Amino acid sequence: MGIxxxxxxxxxxxxxxxLITIPYRWMIEKSAYIRDMIFNLNNPLYYLILGFIGIxxxxxxxxxxxxxxxxxxxxxxxxxxxxxxxxxxxxxxxKNLVFKFLGxxxxxxxxxxxxxxxxxxxxxxxxxxxISQVFKVDRVERKYxxxxxxxxxxxxxxxxxxxxxIFIAEELQKYFNSRLTIFSFLGSIVSGxxxxxxxxxxxxxxxxxxxxxxxxxxEYFYICIAFAIFISLVGKSFSFLLIYxxxxxxxxxxxxxxxxxxxxxxxxxxxxxxxxxxxxxxSFLIREGMVNDLSIGALIFFIILxxxxxxxSYSTGFPGGIFLPLLVIGGLSGKLxxxxxxxxxxxxxxxxxxxxxxxxxxxxxVVVRSPATGIILILEMTWDFTLLPSMVIVAGLAYTVSNLxxxxxxxxLLYKPLIENDDNDEVVELVFEVGSESYLIxxxxxxxELPGDLKIKSIERKGEFIKTNDTTEIEKxxxxxxxxxxxxxxxxxxxxxxxxxEN
Numbered sequence: 001m002g003i004x005x006x007x008x009x010x011x012x013x014x015x016x017x018x019l020i021t022i023p024y025r026w027m028i029e030k031s032a033y034i035r036d037m038i039f040n041l042n043n044p045l046y047y048l049i050l051g052f053i054g055i056x057x058x059x060x061x062x063x064x065x066x067x068x069x070x071x072x073x074x075x076x077x078x079x080x081x082x083x084x085x086x087x088x089x090x091x092x093x094x095k096n097l098v099f100k101f102l103g104x105x106x107x108x109x110x111x112x113x114x115x116x117x118x119x120x121x122x123x124x125x126x127x128x129x130x131i132s133q134v135f136k137v138d139r140v141e142r143k144y145x146x147x148x149x150x151x152x153x154x155x156x157x158x159x160x161x162x163x164x165x166i167f168i169a170e171e172l173q174k175y176f177n178s179r180l181t182i183f184s185f186l187g188s189i190v191s192g193x194x195x196x197x198x199x200x201x202x203x204x205x206x207x208x209x210x211x212x213x214x215x216x217x218x219e220y221f222y223i224c225i226a227f228a229i230f231i232s233l234v235g236k237s238f239s240f241l242l243i244y245x246x247x248x249x250x251x252x253x254x255x256x257x258x259x260x261x262x263x264x265x266x267x268x269x270x271x272x273x274x275x276x277x278x279x280x281x282x283s284f285l286i287r288e289g290m291v292n293d294l295s296i297g298a299l300i301f302f303i304i305l306x307x308x309x310x311x312x313s314y315s316t317g318f319p320g321g322i323f324l325p326l327l328v329i330g331g332l333s334g335k336l337x338x339x340x341x342x343x344x345x346x347x348x349x350x351x352x353x354x355x356x357x358x359x360x361x362x363x364x365x366v367v368v369r370s371p372a373t374g375i376i377l378i379l380e381m382t383w384d385f386t387l388l389p390s391m392v393i394v395a396g397l398a399y400t401v402s403n404l405x406x407x408x409x410x411x412x413l414l415y416k417p418l419i420e421n422d423d424n425d426e427v428v429e430l431v432f433e434v435g436s437e438s439y440l441i442x443x444x445x446x447x448x449e450l451p452g453d454l455k456i457k458s459i460e461r462k463g464e465f466i467k468t469n470d471t472t473e474i475e476k477x478x479x480x481x482x483x484x485x486x487x488x489x490x491x492x493x494x495x496x497x498x499x500x501x502e503n
Contacts, residue, residue, distance in 0.1 A: 013131050014187035021191065026198070066317055075314075076321070086431070101123060103319035112278075119319050123149075132145045138460060149187055161193075164184070177501075208353045210350045228394055231334070263316055288356075306328060334359020335356050364378075375395055440501075441474055445468060451495045454484055
């Protein structure tokens with residue numbers, strides 16, 4: 001298929017993704033009104049009783065959906081990466097899309113501390129998969145459409161097209177090339193534009209950003225170092241607890257009906273006393289960015305509560321991400337650090353907004369390990385570019401400190417269960433397009449020494465499969481197929497892609 005047609009399909013992927021993920025985001029945001037009714041103790045008691053029953057039934061239904069379609073569990077970002085790598089083949093993307101939508105909306109709306117972004121990314125990837133099947137694109141173009149859809153999903157979740165396109169390269173692929181960037185941007189810009197037209201109000205603009213005027217550059221830099229250490233410890237705790245509770249949940253062998261009962265009880269108790277912390281918790285963060293009515297001790301309590309609530313909610317396996325709760329925890333931690341500085345008269349009360357946004361970006365960098373995405377995401381959410389120098393400094397320091405603390409990228413950790421104990425000898429074909437800078441160009445297949453003694457078994461040239469033998473020379477833009485055992489995909493994928501130097 002011509003490249004122009006594939007670009008058009010990428011735009012279509014972004015558009016369809018926007019049509020699905022924007023209502024998804026809207027329904028989750030509007031669900032706050034339902035939680036207000038359930039958790040308001042001024043309402044009749046039967047509201048709370050019906051709410052408990054409803055949340056419990058929702059939990060059971062989601063559990064059954066996850067059992068039927070295991071790919072919809074959790075964030076969805078690791079599954080999107082597995083789609084791109086070829087580790088998982090989605091036989092029924094429409095069914096998975098519907099279940100991910102319903103499971104995500106109902107679980108987050110019920111109050112579980114989960115984010116909308118991971119499911120949006122996976123739904124976009126599933127839409128890209130569907131469009132690639134409908135229009136019968138080649139194997140490399142399929143990967144690009146999946147990436148385009150994934151970027152579009154994240155873009156509509158946060159109205160952040162630039163950060164979304166960067167995230168696809170920085171996190172999903174961990175690789176930059178021109179064509180990948182173009183496809184990611186096409187999907188992200190289309191859905192981001194749609195989201196911007198639909199979600200006009202940006203509450204983050206109400207948080208005032210004023211830099212401390214009484215600090216010189218050296219004092220401010222020392223504060224940034226201390227802040228980076230503090231936020232790295234928060235991020236380390238988040239990553240540890242997220243994985244710990246997942247493993248613990250798998251070890252506890254009791255009926256799902258009993259598990260869901262305790263999950264429901266957790267949501268109800270937190271909802272009654274601190275309903276703004278339910279779901280993503282964004283409203284709680286924005287309120288704290290505009291008012292200062294909490295003591296240092298109270299803020300520490302809320303940070304710990306949100307941290308535990310989020311990691312326990314994620315351990316359920318219900319469809320939902322960690323982006324938004326993580327940003328909330330980071331923002332609240334930033335305010336806590338600011339309040340400590342305020343206590344020692346190092347800053348003014350009007351400077352707290354700066355530390356909220358620095359905390360959001362830095363927490364993302366520590367946990368996700370994607371610094372460019374974290375910085376650009378907060379810039380797009382706030383549209384305050386005066387934050388850029390400080391974010392670069394603090395995020396860079398936090399990235400360094402988290403390296404010293406050995407914080408692994410969270411999506412790498414969440415990807416591992418997809419491949420753990422997989423001794424599958426099934427042979428799958430890794431597919432790459434030979435870029436113009438690849439040293440493979442002009443080389444004979446039989447003389448190539450590929451990692452793991454792998455061999456190129458198929459070549460698609462100008463839309464046609466050609467017969468190959470050991471003397472067949474590789475040309476620019478060839479699509480090469482390299483068979484490997486399924487269990488070895490991750491071992492060879494990155495090195496083979498680097499050899500191919502995809503455009």
